Amino acid sequence: MSFNGNLDTLYRQVIMDHYKNPRNRGKLNGDTLHIHMNNPTCGDRIELQLKIEDDKVTDVKFLGEGCSISLSSASMMTEVIKGLPVDEALDISHIFSQMMQGESYDEEKYDLGDLQALEGVRKFPTRIKCATLAWKAMEKGLKEQENN
């Protein structure tokens, strides 16, 4: 069904798939980076766990509550960064932020997987903060780890 083309750009099938069937949703046991983050203006919240071994994100899981955009973005993020070196995960986060801000970004550098489906979010400025919540949590965790 398509009663509004703009809405379809926002809610593409792939986004809805991640929302309905989130990947890597759950909890990790053992020693992990554990980050809680919320969006105080709307109430969305995420609990992200990252397992870091030899400067690599060897496993990642998340729990949280939020809208389709924030949860699908979290799900896609976990898929993309799992198995990557920490510096590459942060680099992708930077690319994602460029994508959200409508800046040009390097599409070829990494396999962005389903992430490009979120490009339509930038046409809805009030929803960008939904898409970036999980990424901010990841950056916070990894940067704190680096500083320690």
Added chain:
Amino acid sequence: MDVQEVRKEFPILHQQVNEKPLVYLDSAATAQKPLRVIEAVDDYYRRYNSNVHRGVHTLGGMATDAYEGAREKVRSFIGANTTEEIIFTRGTTTSLNIVAHSYARAFLKEGDEIVLTPMEHHSNIIPWQQAAKVTGATLKYIPLQEDGTITLEDVKKTITNHTKIVAISHVSNVLGTMNPVKEITRMAHEQGAITVIDGAQSAPHMKINVTDLDCDFYAFSGHKLGAPTGIGVLYGKKALLEQMEPVEFGGEMIDFVDLYDSTWKELPWKFEGGTPIIAGAIGLAAAIDFLEDIGMDQIHQHETELVNYAFEKLQTIDDLSIYGPRKRAGLITFNLESVHPHDVATVLDAEGIAVRAGHHCAQPLMKWLDVTATARASFYLYNTFEEIDILTDGLLKAKEYFGDVF
């Protein structure tokens, strides 16, 4: 009252949003401004912009007359005894903070109680939390019934002779609950406590008489009743305001200033440090004139009819939950099962409909409702029954859209 005539006074309503006629259902966040307000502010800046209460020139005199005239307008609007009891502030939040700072911190001590309800807006919770931390007073909450109301029996049980302040919203910004603040004030006074009424959601929508309510403080914002943002009011009983110290010190609020000490102006100016919000007060007076020409009782009646109609219509939608009591002020907070309120709001926005989605600055209440966020449609004098039909259709579309992609 003739809604179509009223709508002519609001230029912003006559526009397309996302190629659909704007349906503005977010007046509980901020109300739209009638032409009369826009023109009053424009006229002040074009013709007599000047500082008030100083200098002897003509424009200064005109600005002072308009500013103090606005104070008299507010006094009469809420039924206060004297303009000494009307303090202009930045809004409800500032008004409540003045009471929490200047009254609560000075007069509360360890063992005293501040009584609130879980339906309060953050601005009627956090100032009291902070005051309690400083003074050693404790916070107590009147419990909510399942429908989001409170009973006078519970009020009576919660307020004790240790209670010094009862701070409560007149109308809940989420549930639409209308609290019996007159009876609550009587019960508080019996125990020697004062009441602080958050009138942000009541002053724009119904006739208020603070003398009849007998409340000790009453706070509201101008922008929710058609005035510009940045102007609000704190009403306080003269005897209490006289005991209180100013919160902000500087120009405008002083009597004599010496190198090592100073004295304050009399009421209400001792609470209005710095150049006041002159244009805002002038806009507020114009907004009050506009509302009073229509009649607060007529406005309340219109909103009651709208909300009753909306309640019936929204109830016909499967999987839609409405929060709060059946008898309510002009707003409806709801959720569609399996569609997050942000997504609901985005789909409605594509239809030109503006609603609020989020926690509405009431996180403790969201916790009580066991939700993280909700959507809210709120009505004002310019809303129509047709707009509620459009909202209903928009919600059905949201349901269909999200039902379809799953």
